Amino acid sequence: MRLLVYLTILITPYLSCDSQDKQPSNKANSADVIIYGGTSAAITAAVQTVKMGKSVIVVSPDIHLGGLSSSGLGFTDTGDKSVIGGLSREFYQKVYNYYDKDENWKWQTQESYGNVGQGTPAIDGKNKTMWIFEPHIAESIFEDFLKDYDITVHRDSYLNRENGVKMKDGKINSITTLNGTVYQGKIFIDATYEGDLMAAAGVNYHVGRESNKIYNEEWNGIQVGILHHKHNFGDRKISPYKIPNDASSGILPKISGDDPGERGNGDKKLQAYCFRMCLTNNPENRKPFDKPDNYDPQQYELLARVYESGWNQTFRKFDAIPNLKTDTNNHGPFSTDNIGMNYDYPEASYERRREIIKEHEDYQKGLMYFIATDSRIPADVQSEFNTWGLAKDEFEDNNNWPHQIYVREARRMVGNYVMTEHEILGKTPVEKSIGMGSYTMDSHNVQRYITPEGHVQNEGDIGIKPKKPYQIHLGTILPKKEECSNLIVPVAVSSSHIAYGSIRMEPVFMILGQSAATVAVLALENNSTVQDVSYTEIAKQLKKDGQVLISPSKE
Structure with missing residues (x-):
């Protein structure tokens, strides 16, 4: 979801120059697949749908497309780049192609650029991929994807979350936006960070941190006393009070006076958001x-x-x-x-x-x-x-401020299969892989509190690194069949809080967007629910399209 406070920004520049942007009509807009969202996953899902021969409409609350990938997060959380395949890898190849031209280095030469990425060189000449980029370049690549595949996009179109989802016999028939436009489809994909369509369709979800007891995890729930990164006060013994060491003076802003809770217990709190400034x-x-x-x-x-x-x-x-x-x-x-x-x-x-x-x-x-x-x-x-x-x-x-706030975590579906730390850490094998992840299970701070000793401290920022890349289960993007049989959710996926801390990376969202569309098209071709598509067919198509389903040798 883009920066909503700027709802009045005109989209005329987009409508005048992009043929794929079409104004909604009063009559119902229909397509084989309706994608709700403007994230990187939404774009890859749309492209894959068209590549497989089906019609698609992207209904986006955002004006600027690409989510965080085009809104400041240009220092990509790659993890092991060898498991980034398909359209996700193609995106980073397009980044490489752009910066391979001297004229695109406006403010410095390529030689003077440090080429430092997150755990990997920014520019990989051997594989012709580049993992670090400017926000507007990412956005232009997403726009080119849409133009190249003649994809219809309706921007600034917000789902009517109160009564805009019409269902019959466990399927979504149509969705309606706040401006009254109706979209009819056979399969729907919720590619928002927030999981708004999923929730409006009555699919079960979770917000906050589960107790460790729910999935027998170690790193979920409240993590008081765990200080893995440098985003904490350590032993600095800084007073939380307006007058230092005087509790009667009141608590400083941005500090909670509530008990933080016990380690491992669940809560309804979220890791912090921010803007990734350029x-x-x-x-x-x-x-x-x-x-x-x-x-x-x-x-x-x-x-x-x-x-x-x-x-x-x-x-x-x-x-x-x-x-x-x-x-x-x-x-x-x-x-x-x-x-x-x-x-x-x-x-x-x-x-x-x-x-x-x-x-x-x-x-x-x-x-x-x-x-x-x-x-x-x-x-x-x-x-x-x-x-x-x-x-x-x-x-x-x-005003040079990012369009999109960094929604690191919001709703998470409780679907056909729940990914937990056990899958991420390789303790539980995954049988039906639709893509891979590799990044650290990373949660930012969730709360700032007062210790029993009277000092300020942060809680919730932890990082647990998998020993090797892991497979992501098909069931993580599928609701339970009895809840909705024609909806796929590639961003607000079915996972525990701590597992989502690794899955929630932009390259993975692009991977899952492509995989979601693959399932959608195969469901249409087989006249089946999304839950009943043969995994053998899914895997065959994904491999054909360059998706990495098992860990290859390192690049």
């Missing part, structure tokens, strides 16, 4: 950090105390992408992750989501302004920080 220190392309709406320097008092304690990792996650830009992510005990401010987002109304997104935007812009201007910031940090700013040539219709 920054630059190139003076010709830099926009200084402005004072945002509702700016309150007291919101960042805790950060000032972190600096006073000697913390010095401000620029640790200014990860380099081409043309002197960054994909800037959360890092440290107090950073861009707006911990604890998103708990009601998954099931919230559109209006409430807009409020949550605006609060996150104001918080993060305020954080930038605070570091750039406040007298409590160390002089050397502030001096260097003020060489940075938003990249002027990114997100140009949104």
Whole structure:
């Protein structure tokens, strides 16, 4: 879902230049497959549907397509790149082809680029793939996919979540958007981060962290005392109170006074969201950090105390992408992750989501302004920080701010098969693979609380690395047959919280989008439910289309 606060942005530029964008008509729009969502998974699902000879309409709440892949997350979470196949790999090959041309290095030469990726070189010349890219380049590649396959897209089209899903005999007949447009299809794919169509269709789902007892896991649930990364206060003994060490003075902003709970217990809380900013220190392309709406320097008092304690990792996650830009992510005990401010987002109304997104935007812009201007910031940090700013040539219709908030986790379906840490860590084999993942089981912080000793601490940020790539079960994208027999869910997949921490990577979403469309088309060809398609047929088609179903030798 894009940054909803900008609902009034005109889409005329898209409608005038892209033949595949067609205005919804008053009569029902119909296709073999209706895809709801504008994520990277939505695009690969649409392309695969057309490649297999069926008609498709993408109904997108987003104006800008590609989800986080085109909204700042350009420092790709690759894991083991040898298991990224099919259309997902084709996307990264298209990135390579773009940057293989000297004229596309506007602000620096390719030779001066550091070529550092996340656990892998950014540019893989042998396999002609590139894993790191600018946001607008990713978006243009997704747009080219749609144009090349003449895919119909209806943008700025929000599902009527109250009564817009019409079902009969356990199948979705049609969906209706808030503007009254009806879409009829034989198979539906929910490719949203939030799982809105899935939920509106009455499919069972989970929000928050399950107790470890539910799936006999170790790393699910509350993780008090587990400090795997550097996104915590460690033993700094920083006071959470307005007047240090005086509980009667009140608690600082962004800290909960509630008991965090016991390790391993479940809760309804979510790992934190943020925006993946595209920054630059190139003076010709830099926009200084402005004072945002509702700016309150007291919101960042805790950060000032972190600096006073000697913390010095401000620029640790200014990860380099081409043309002197960054994909800037959360890092440290107090950073861009707006911990604890998103708990009601998954099931919230559109209006409430807009409020949550605006609060996150104001918080993060305020954080930038605070570091750039406040007298409590160390002089050397502030001096260097003020060489940075938003990249002027990114997100140009949104004041250079990302279109999409990073919904790291929202609803997760409870479907035909639930992936858990046991599959991710190789303890339980997967028999019906539709693709592979390999990234660390990664959860960002979920809550910020007060320890029994009276200090502030974060909880929920953990990382457990699989020993080798793992297979993703077909049942993770399929609802239970009795709940809905013509819906496929490749993003809000059926998995536990901690397993989703690995699955939720953009290359995997593209993989699962392609696999979802494959199942959809085969169901149509066999006149069957999506649950009854032969896995043998699915695997045969996926292998034909370059999907990696078992781990190959490393590239």
